[in-house]
Amino acid sequence: MRYQTRCFMAPVILALALQTSKAQTSPESSKYESEMAKLAAQPVIKKALRVILELEPATLKDHILLTEIPAPPFKEKQRGEKFYQLLKAIGFDSVWTDRTGNVLALRKGKNGKRTVVLEGHLDTVFPEGTDVTVKHAGDTLKAPGIGDDTRGLAVVLAIAKAMREANIKTEANLLFIGSVGEEGLGDLRGVKGLFGDGAPKIDSYIAIDGGGIGGIVYGGVGSMRYRVTIKGPGGHSYGAFGLANPHHALARAIGNFIREADPYTRTGTKTTYNVGVIGGGTSVNAIPYESWMEVDMRSESPEKLAGIGELFKEAIQKGLDEENSLLRSGPKLTADIRLVGERPVAVQEQNIPLVRRAMASAGFLGARPVLSFSSTNANIPISKKVPAVTIGKGGVGGNTHSLDEWWINEKGYLGIQNALLILVAEAGLAK
Missing domain, CATH: 3.40.630.10 (Zn peptidases)
Structure with missing residues (x-):
């Protein structure tokens, strides 16, 4: 009562x-x-x-x-x-x-x-x-x-x-x-x-x-969520040195993305980005055959959300190209960019x-x-x-x-x- x-x-x-x-x-x-x-x-x-x-x-x-x-x-x-x-x-x-x-x-x-x-x-x-x-x-x-x-x-x-x-x-x-x-x-x-x-x-x-x-x-x-997977042949860290490394490419891609996304999100409608999950690799002495991450981007503006999405894709391609330019042997790395979540x-x-x-x-x-x-x-x-x-x-x-x-x-x-x-x-x- x-x-x-x-x-x-x-x-x-x-x-x-x-x-x-x-x-x-x-x-x-x-x-x-x-x-x-x-x-x-x-x-x-x-x-x-x-x-x-x-x-x-x-x-x-x-x-x-x-x-x-x-x-x-x-x-x-x-x-x-x-x-x-x-x-x-x-x-x-x-x-x-x-x-x-x-x-x-x-x-x-x-x-x-x-x-x-x-x-x-x-x-x-x-x-x-x-x-x-x-x-x-x-x-x-x-x-x-x-x-x-x-x-x-x-x-x-x-x-x-x-x-x-x-x-x-x-x-x-x-x-x-x-x-x-x-x-x-x-x-x-x-x-x-x-x-x-x-x-x-x-x-x-x-x-x-x-x-x-x-x-x-x-x-x-609104949000967009991507899973990016970068793949290569993989191999021994010493014996196969010179192969392009998926982890290195992913790291370059993340760095490129942050450099562009930071100024982009400092003005206008609130827009955010987050690299939430990273994985791949089998051993400390093995060049990984794949490296992957899951990324979340959000905004209250459709235009800003689309814009940061483009920056993200460009950063992935740039990171891939940079790592491929350093390879001494073997095939080039490839990247699969997959949209795994989209909220309008x-x-x-x-x-x-x-x-x-x-x-x-x-x-x-x-x-x-x-x-x-x-x-x-x-x-x-x-x-x-x-x-x-x-x-x-x-x-x-x-x-x-x-x-x-x-x-x-x-x-x-x-x-x-x-x-x-x-x-x-x-x-x-x-x-």
Whole structure:
């Protein structure tokens, strides 16, 4: 009950404060703030917000259960099967796994003219064999993937349960989704599949991934990821000395790239680059037969992203040519430049209803809304002109993508309540 008082009194006080300061807010903002206050005052919504609090033990149980099921890149099936079972137990019109591996549950709307998605991603960045046992240290939960994005999956389940218990009906259809392939070289394959041929039409998209409820991702940072492999015959470091060396060529290529990329990224729209993984070679006394690297480049500007991509390709060719010019015997080195990941730059207006509703909900619950660009599942729908946001999962966490990842259920219920309010506002509360 203590949490209920804190949860409901603070928003009411804030709503009153917002009404007294309308002169300092735009008419557009006031419109959505008023809409959110009216929605939260509806009896079925009040009940759902209470149910979310009552479900806290069950939500935490789901959170820990899913965290302890490994979901390495491209191997999310086991976690997906459990998520499917948990959705099935809630009671939906239909639950299924699509051909990409996404798990979907449909809750039909009153008119069903639109479809709104609420989604968390199943995969983590951690390789097969990683210990994902949840360890408790006081109120802190520690495990790889405990926050990103297993908590998002627990939020999706909690909202589905709360809507069932409160008997909330919406005008639009709702799709509750656990998606695959959000992380790393997964390249957003799950959400790309959701917008592929034969997929259900989606009109609005809400992804749960991130931190506090104030953070709202409304635009997508684009990225290109390359794997470059330089190959040669290889040989003994002494006996075959004079052969062109793939490692030397790769080192030259990296040096060339950094020299050009550094000044290029110091001005204009933020653009980044990172050589993340390097490999190859068999022994200290062997000229390697191949050398490879994986490189990530990102930008909020399509032009800047394309530009740094060209610099990268030119640097590879230059490094290859420089090393080949030094060979004393044997064939020249060759380079294979392969695009292994591409996320589109995605831009939409700040004033669209979904973004404004996300801002109004965060403000209603006592947070300061902050809009930003990032690289999330929302990149794909936004790039296809479908309104989308990525919102925080709530609670407090840190050390994301590390073995020491942690999460604390500090007012974590606010993340669930926030997502519920945005979802129902976007889908329309049916009478």
